[in-house]
Amino acid sequence: MAAGELTVNRPAVPGMRGVPIFMYHVLTGASEPAYGGTKYRLPAAAFREHLALIRRHGYQPTLVGRLWAQQDSTDAHPAVGLTFDDGDVSNYTLAYPALVEADAHADFFVNTATVGRPGFLSWPQIAEMQRAGLSFQSHSHDHVVLVGLPAAALERQLRDSKHLLEDRLGVPVDFLAAPYGLLNRSVVRAAREAGYRAVCTSWSWPARPGATSMGRIAVYQTTSVVDFSRLLHGRSSILVRRIGRALLAHIPKRVLLRVRPSWLGVQVLETGR
Numbered sequence: 001m002a003a004g005e006l007t008v009n010r011p012a013v014p015g016m017r018g019v020p021i022f023m024y025h026v027l028t029g030a031s032e033p034a035y036g037g038t039k040y041r042l043p044a045a046a047f048r049e050h051l052a053l054i055r056r057h058g059y060q061p062t063l064v065g066r067l068w069a070q071q072d073s074t075d076a077h078p079a080v081g082l083t084f085d086d087g088d089v090s091n092y093t094l095a096y097p098a099l100v101e102a103d104a105h106a107d108f109f110v111n112t113a114t115v116g117r118p119g120f121l122s123w124p125q126i127a128e129m130q131r132a133g134l135s136f137q138s139h140s141h142d143h144v145v146l147v148g149l150p151a152a153a154l155e156r157q158l159r160d161s162k163h164l165l166e167d168r169l170g171v172p173v174d175f176l177a178a179p180y181g182l183l184n185r186s187v188v189r190a191a192r193e194a195g196y197r198a199v200c201t202s203w204s205w206p207a208r209p210g211a212t213s214m215g216r217i218a219v220y221q222t223t224s225v226v227d228f229s230r231l232l233h234g235r236s237s238i239l240v241r242r243i244g245r246a247l248l249a250h251i252p253k254r255v256l257l258r259v260r261p262s263w264l265g266v267q268v269l270e271t272g273r
Contacts, residue, residue, distance in 0.1 A: 019070075019208075020234065021083060023177075023200075024042060024082070024084045025084065025088065026042070027041075027043070029094060030044075044095075044098060047098055053229055054102075059077075060077050060078070063105050064200065067081050067207060068214065070209045083106060084106060085139055086139065087114055087121045092128075105135070107134070107175070108134060110126070110165070111139045112138075136173070138177070139176075140176070141161040144179060145182050145268050146182065147186075155193075174198075188213060200214045200216050201214065202218055203216075
C-alpha cells in the first residue's frame with residue numbers, strides 16, 4: 001500500500017480528528033487465567049478478535065513512525081496503530097504469531113533494563129520480530145516514573161534506552177512511551193533533545209501526525225469488543241467518557257506522585273542511581 005493510501009481518520013468528537021493508536025500490554029493464553037492481576041491482562045483470543053474487526057472494517061494496522069509522518073489523505077483506507085508496552089514475553093509467544101497471521105504491524109515499547117529477564121522479551125526474540133516487520137521503540141531504560149527525575153538521570157533513562165536499541169537493532173529509535181503514562185513538558189522536552197520525534201501518551205484521544213505528543217487508547221481486560229469497535233471508529237460518547245475520567249484523576253494523581261508514589265503502584269528511581 002502506498003503512503004498516500006492511508007487516511008487520517010475523522011472521529012465524531014469535534015476537534016479530535018486523527019488516528020486511533022491502541023495500547024496493549026500483556027496477553028494471556030487459553031491455559032492461563034484470562035482475568036485478574038493487572039487491568040492490562042487481555043486474553044489472546046480477544047486480541048485476535050480485535051485484529052479481525054480491524055480488517056473487517058477496512059482499517060490498515062500501521063507503524064507509529066509512518067502514522068507520525070503521514071499527511072492527510074482522502075483515500076478510503078483508514079489507518080490504525082497497534083502498540084504494546086513493557087516487553088512482556090507474551091508479546092513474542094502470543095501477540096507476534098497473531099500479528100503475522102493477520103498480516104498486521106505493531107510497535108513494541110520496551111524497557112531495555114528488563115530485556116532478557118524472566119518473563120520479558122529476549123534480544124533474539126526482539127530480533128526475530130523485527131525481521132518480521134515489527135518495530136521496537138523506547139519505554140525508557142528502567143520502568144520508572146520519569147516526571148521529577150533530575151536532569152542527568154532523566155537524560156540517562158532516555159538516551160541509554162534509545163542507544164542500546166539502536167545498537168542492537170541497527171535502526172533509528174524515534175519514539176518514547178513514558179512508563180505509567182506519566183509525563184510533563186520537561187519529559188517531552190528532554191525526549192526531543194535526546195533525539196526522539198515524539199512521545200506517545202496514554203491519553204485516550206486520536207493521534208495527530210507530526211505532533212510532539214501522540215495520544216494512545218488503552219485496551220483493558222474490561223474493554224469489550226463493542227467498546228473496542230466504538231473506540232476504533234472514534235465514537236464521541238466513549239472517547240469523551242474516557243477523557244473525562246482521565247481529567248478528573250489528573251490532579252489527584254499528580255499530588256500522589258509527589259507525596260505517596262507507592263499508592264499509585266509506580267516505581268521511582270533509587271536515590272543516587
